[in-house]
Amino acid sequence: MYFSCNVSFSSLPVFLPTILSEMGFSSIDAQGLSAPPYFLSFILVILTTYIADRTQQRGITIIIMSLVGALGYILLAATERTGPRYTGVFFAAAGVFPCIGNILPWVLNNQGSDTKRGTGIAILNLIGQCGPLLGTRVYPAKDSPYYRLGMWVCAGFMLFNALLALGLRILLVWENKKLDRKYGVVARLDGHGNSGEKSSSDGIVGEGDENDGPRFRYVL
Numbered sequence: 001m002y003f004s005c006n007v008s009f010s011s012l013p014v015f016l017p018t019i020l021s022e023m024g025f026s027s028i029d030a031q032g033l034s035a036p037p038y039f040l041s042f043i044l045v046i047l048t049t050y051i052a053d054r055t056q057q058r059g060i061t062i063i064i065m066s067l068v069g070a071l072g073y074i075l076l077a078a079t080e081r082t083g084p085r086y087t088g089v090f091f092a093a094a095g096v097f098p099c100i101g102n103i104l105p106w107v108l109n110n111q112g113s114d115t116k117r118g119t120g121i122a123i124l125n126l127i128g129q130c131g132p133l134l135g136t137r138v139y140p141a142k143d144s145p146y147y148r149l150g151m152w153v154c155a156g157f158m159l160f161n162a163l164l165a166l167g168l169r170i171l172l173v174w175e176n177k178k179l180d181r182k183y184g185v186v187a188r189l190d191g192h193g194n195s196g197e198k199s200s201s202d203g204i205v206g207e208g209d210e211n212d213g214p215r216f217r218y219v220l
Helices: 002-022 027-033 035-055 058-078 082-109 114-128 131-135 148-183
Strands: none
Touching: 002 027, 002 058, 002 082, 002 114, 002 131, 002 148, 027 035, 035 058, 035 082, 058 082, 058 148, 082 114, 082 148
8 A cells, every 4th residue: 555655655746847837837837836735735634644543444534535646646647628637636636645644654553562563664664665666757758748657557556555445444344353252342542332332341442562462453
């Protein structure tokens, strides 16, 4: 998932001024018009991570924002008019950056010890940071002015990211049910039990030092 997002995440800041220039804007205007999509994504990163923390639903958040990002790249790839293409820039930025902001804590949320968290984030970056190697090479100059290849590649990876998030969430739901059967239902961080069931007093979801411990449940 981190690799998929980084393909789009790395290419957008590098090529956005060029993309805007090819829409007919001057270099100075292209630089200025790059700012509003980033401001929107800044707001959404804060908002989506807050909501995901409160609801303990990282997967659904990532799925929704991945689809938003994919829609943006599809608009950029499939249209030639300036208005729809600039709208696509907003959707692309609004989808990609919040996905990154939620993938990183999702990894940390679902590790049961400091050692596992450290190892998990190292593996995540080792694989995920290879994404820019592809993302920065899918906008060759010969594809100017629409860069359709790069747009379709980024759209495909954002859709793939949504699919991966859905698959991971389904897996974690299954793992949580196994832990519930083994240890009984425990309270979530907000004090409520899973699926409306009565919570036990054994612990709180997210607390504990092992992924198979009686107090540990995966954040979905």
